[in-house]
Amino acid sequence: MKLIERPIYTERIKPFIDKGIIKVLTGQRRVGKSCILIQLINDIQLSNPSANIVFINLEYEEFRHIRNEEDLFKYLQDKFQPEVKNYLFIDEVQDISGFEHVLRSLQSKDTCDIFVTGSNAKMLSSELSTYLAGRYIEFHIHSLSYLEFVEFHKLKDDNQSLMLYLTYGGLPYLSNLTLTDDYAFEYLRNVYSTILLRDVVQREKIRNIDFLETLLHYSADNVGSLFSANNISKYLKSQRTDISTAQVINYLHSLCNAYIVNKVGRIDINGLKKFEIGEKYFFEDIGLRNCQIGFSLQRDIHKLIENAVFLHLQGLQYAVFVGKKDNLEIDFVGVKQGKRVYIQATYLLLDENTQKREFGNLRSIQDNYPKYVVSLDEFYRESDNEGIKHLHLREFLKLTNLD
Numbered sequence: 001m002k003l004i005e006r007p008i009y010t011e012r013i014k015p016f017i018d019k020g021i022i023k024v025l026t027g028q029r030r031v032g033k034s035c036i037l038i039q040l041i042n043d044i045q046l047s048n049p050s051a052n053i054v055f056i057n058l059e060y061e062e063f064r065h066i067r068n069e070e071d072l073f074k075y076l077q078d079k080f081q082p083e084v085k086n087y088l089f090i091d092e093v094q095d096i097s098g099f100e101h102v103l104r105s106l107q108s109k110d111t112c113d114i115f116v117t118g119s120n121a122k123m124l125s126s127e128l129s130t131y132l133a134g135r136y137i138e139f140h141i142h143s144l145s146y147l148e149f150v151e152f153h154k155l156k157d158d159n160q161s162l163m164l165y166l167t168y169g170g171l172p173y174l175s176n177l178t179l180t181d182d183y184a185f186e187y188l189r190n191v192y193s194t195i196l197l198r199d200v201v202q203r204e205k206i207r208n209i210d211f212l213e214t215l216l217h218y219s220a221d222n223v224g225s226l227f228s229a230n231n232i233s234k235y236l237k238s239q240r241t242d243i244s245t246a247q248v249i250n251y252l253h254s255l256c257n258a259y260i261v262n263k264v265g266r267i268d269i270n271g272l273k274k275f276e277i278g279e280k281y282f283f284e285d286i287g288l289r290n291c292q293i294g295f296s297l298q299r300d301i302h303k304l305i306e307n308a309v310f311l312h313l314q315g316l317q318y319a320v321f322v323g324k325k326d327n328l329e330i331d332f333v334g335v336k337q338g339k340r341v342y343i344q345a346t347y348l349l350l351d352e353n354t355q356k357r358e359f360g361n362l363r364s365i366q367d368n369y370p371k372y373v374v375s376l377d378e379f380y381r382e383s384d385n386e387g388i389k390h391l392h393l394r395e396f397l398k399l400t401n402l403d
Helices: 007-016 033-047 069-076 099-108 121-131 146-153 159-168 172-176 181-204 209-221 229-238 245-257 286-290 297-315 352-363
Strands: 022-026 052-057 086-091 113-118 136-140 261-264 266-268 280-283 319-325 328-336 339-345 371-375 388-392
Touching: 007 022, 007 033, 007 136, 022 033, 033 052, 033 086, 033 113, 069 099, 099 113, 099 121, 121 245, 146 159, 146 172, 159 181, 159 286, 159 297, 172 181, 181 209, 181 245, 181 286, 209 229, 209 245, 209 280, 229 245, 245 261, 261 297, 261 319, 280 286, 280 297, 286 297, 297 319, 297 328, 297 339, 297 371, 328 352, 339 352, 352 371, 352 388
Parallel strands: 022 113, 022 136, 052 086, 086 113, 266 319, 339 371, 371 388
Antiparallel strands: 261 280, 319 328, 328 339
């Protein structure tokens, strides 16, 4: 299987090679973290043919015996060579209990340059921040962007390809399958089940699996809608499922920890004050959202547009929020390096009321940061004298700079 480069990530990581800092690649399972590790290994071997590479993939049978720090120390005991540069790569490091102690020891002794991947935010943040504070840098890996999707699947950049992206999402392995419901959704359902079982149920010791699946279904059906754990709890009670608000919050945290969904909080645009309640949830991969809820492109298109805009902002390394200004809502506020971008996402600007809402909400913001209305309209409105740009979703997803 040919390895397709993902330079958007490898070029970010390369400057930190041989700099004495641990490189941690985080993200949902099957988004391509392992392939990025292999790309980095290939780059290292090209620049330094004598480099000694130690690669541990915890999903391979030959590494099943490595389950704790003692196992890892024992395995690595004779793996590093003197007089050459040594590199250690560990895929899905969270499966090794106490891994952080080994990494700290190796780094302190400057034994090797270390790269690891992980698929659980809670585990990684607690262990790494406690034992390796200031000694690591994190790179979050996402599923394929729209442009990567087109490249991986060897498609034309057109609206048909956009609809395929909005239907099947960006898990890289799909490029080896036929993009039809029978093949793609079957694969996605298997990935979905694996993530739910291994990274949520087992890792978080979830007991009420039926409720977890109901909650994930509810989140999928309410992508882009403001809701609170209290409202979910009330909804479930109306369905004769008695679950406390605290349990709802804990289960939502578990889904976020496994990178299945992303919590997007609300801020007051005037002062960037964060609100404690009322957030939105978006899926890390659109295909995983679609494969398990009785998906309909026509019915769900507005939700998918918002989810795609969110993913693109994340891919461009923005911190993403829902904006509130007085009684108006701004779909997305992206914040990066002290700068902002504001985005309204809608299906079509069919009537004057919709145009007034989408453009009017942005006009109410009295600053000079970029403002976009994103839709599926084929005919764009020209940027008005207040600088608001109207773009087709496909054109927006190709932007690499929103300044």
